[in-house]
Amino acid sequence: MSRLGRAIKAGLLQVHSIAGLVLALLLALIALTGAIISFEDEIVDHLNAGIMEVAPRTAPALMPDELVARLKATQDVGKVAAVTLSSDPSAAVHVRFARDDQGGRPASLYVDPYDARVLGTPRGEEFFAIVRRLHRWLLIPGDAKGWGRQITGVAAFGLVVMLVSGLVLRWPHRASSVKMWLKPNLGLSGRGLHRSLHAVIGTWVLPIYLVMTLTGLWYSFDWYKDGVVWLLSRPQVAVARMQPKVPRAAAAREPAEAAGFDRAWSTFLHDEGSRFSRALLTLPAGPATVIRIRSWGKDSTRDTVRDEFRIDAVTGQVVSAELYADKTLGEKIIANVFDIHRGAILGWPGKLVFMLAAALMPLFAVTGILLYLSRRKLRRPAQPPLGRLVPGE
Template sequence: MSRLGHKIKAGLLQVHSILGLVLALLLCLIALTGAIMSFEDEIVDHLNAGIMQVAPRTTPALMPDELVTRLKAGVDVGKVAAMTLSSDPSAAVHVRFARDEQGARPSSLYVDPYDAHVLGVPRGEEFFATVRRLHRWLLIPGDAKGWGRQITGIAALGLIVMLVSGLVLRWPRRAGHVKMWLKPNLGLSGRGLHRSLHAVIGTWVLPIYLVMTLTGLWYSFDWYKDGVVWLLSRPQVSAAKMQPKQPRAAGRPEPVQAVGFDRAWSTLLREEGGHFSRALLTLPGGPGTVLRIRSWGKETTLDTTRDEFRIDAVTGQIVSADRYAEKTLGEKIIANLLDIHRGAVLGWPGKLAFMMAAALMPLFAITGVLLYLSRRKLRRPAQPALGRLVPGE
């Protein structure tokens, strides 16, 4: 290797080591919380299997507004913000509530769709909500509007630099070294073993870490999101998504009009018919009458593969319809970013592989610190033994 090549590699090693030391704990926290959430859906469904199903009846299920009225008459609940309805006559209705005046969100409820009887509070919901906030925003106040969002994004950018620099440092000089490049030498000990584990296993998980970071940046930086939308979406879709929101007129608050679910629900039933398996209806968070409805088809296996509608709750008119089948390949990639981020697009084997890769992050932190300390020790000049010193030394 040339002298310039040695200098470049030495510089990359310094960058790789410094970033690793600075970001080690933060990356471990983000990775381990992500690993915990890998099979969240399966765990929550298992924990709540007894309250998610009801016995089908011959009588029709209640309309959403009637269900909310009966629910409020039976128990003291807060303002209903959203509910998940299903085409399955044996599926319970999942009701979610808006935040109270203190900013806390009451626990959701599973409700019998035929008589609004409360079946129970879902177990595991609060735990995974806390883990999710820790993973995305580090529990920093403000959640998505706080500094935690930018900090996790900076950590992701740092990890990308570490991955690229680590790949360059590991690149084999000859093709014959590839086998050694991908096979850890477990017969070594000390520094040699640490280096082998850090480098070889890091090479195995490098593609997964790149996918995780490149998709995770979507949730941290608006400039990154806008760039991805511009790159992968059709021009008209890109322009619509990047259109800034119009500010409200100062001193002229919009009147708050009470809205319900029924008209929008009836419109969705008319439009989707028997093609959907479940639908999430979300009331507007502020002034306005337009509901957001996410609808999943019966053949859908991914949470992000869904249609999305905006329907006026007063008139029942469709304001917009964003159907998954009509998206381009790039727009489908954007729609599935979350499932790509966690490996769900590859089914449960993909989720398992991504979970294991995330769980291995502490290995790289520990071996990286040990390699750094041993490297400093090797660079330290040897001290002469005291017993061999002579006068004047």
């Protein structure tokens, strides 16, 4: 290798080591919490199977406004923020609540769609909510509006730097040898074993970590998100997505008529009929009257494959309709960012592989620190034993 090549590798090693030492524990925390929530939906559904279904009846299900009114008449609950309704007559209604004055969010409820009887509070919901906040925002106050969002984004950038520099540093002399790339030498011990595990297993998971970080940045930086939207969307869609949100002061000047679910729900049922399997109806946070309805078709296998409607709760007019089938390839990639991030785009095997890769992150933190310490030890000049020193030396 030339002197320039050795100098470049030495510099990359310094960058790789410093980034790893600074971010090792943080990346391990983010990765482990991500692994924990990989199968959140499946775990929560299993834990709550007994309260998510009811015996179907011949009587029609309650309209959402009547269901909410009956629920409030019998339960001391906060302001309802969203309800999930289903075309399946045996499915319970999932009711979610808005944050209270202290910023806390009451636990959601499963409710009988025929008489608004409370079936129970979903188990595991609070645990996964805390782990998700730790994964995304490190439990720093402010959640998505706090500093945690930027810190995790910086950590993701640091991981990209380590992945690229690590790949260059371990590039073997025989680059075409599959064995050199993919087979760890478990017969070694000490520093040699640590280096083999760090480099070879790092090669295994490198593509997965790149996908995780490049999609994770979507949730950390608005400029990154806007850039991806501009790159992958049609111009008119990109402009609409990047429009700034209406300030609260401006929203306060909108009509103050309380928004209910029924009129928007009736419009949705008239337009969609029985094509949907479930629909999430979300009330506006302020005094606005436009309700967002996300609907999943009966053949949908992923949470991100959905249509989205915005319907005025007062007039029943459809304000906008965003159909998944009408999206371009780039727009479908944008819609599936979350499923790409966690490997769900490949089904449960993909989620399992991504979960295992995330769970391996502490291995790189530990072996990386051990390699750094052993390298420091090797560089330390050897001291002669004190017993061999003679006067004058």
